[in-house]
Amino acid sequence: MSSLIEIQNQIALLQKQAEEIKAAELAATIADILAKMEAFGITVEDLDRAKGRSRKPVATGKSGNPAPVKYRGPNGETWTGRGLMPRWLAAKVAEGQTKESFAV
Structure with missing residues (x-):
């Protein structure tokens, strides 16, 4: 063995x-x-x-034009209004301020 x-x-x-x-x-x-x-x-x-596929580049889904800034914080932070509310703005809203008070 x-x-x-x-x-x-x-x-x-x-x-x-x-x-x-x-x-x-x-x-x-x-x-x-x-x-x-x-x-x-x-x-x-x-x-x-x-094989049913192409060698052409595939679009990434992002356009060349970023969304415009809608909100600006006291320290220059920005937010477009899309996606989750950023922490700086959520903290200010929790303090009692309105999000509209930071509108550009």
């Missing part, structure tokens, strides 16, 4: 051999694909379209 260390050494050796075989086959496969792409005039964009 083999010991655990012997089996682990065999596994490591086999993994190294598998990586070498994969690297050799990968190079040959890539060369074959490139030759076929050239023969048929296939581009990367053609492949992307065939």
Whole structure:
């Protein structure tokens, strides 16, 4: 019966051999694909379209125009009125001031 260390050494050796075989086959496969792409005039964009995706940049959802400032705090803090109320304004409202008193 083999010991655990012997089996682990065999596994490591086999993994190294598998990586070498994969690297050799990968190079040959890539060369074959490139030759076929050239023969048929296939581009990367053609492949992307065939997979249903495009290489065009995707919009991030942010426009180039930031929202205008609607509120300004006593220390120059600003808020557009979108999203959660900032801490500086929430503290002032908790003190009894109105948010409209900070409107720009």
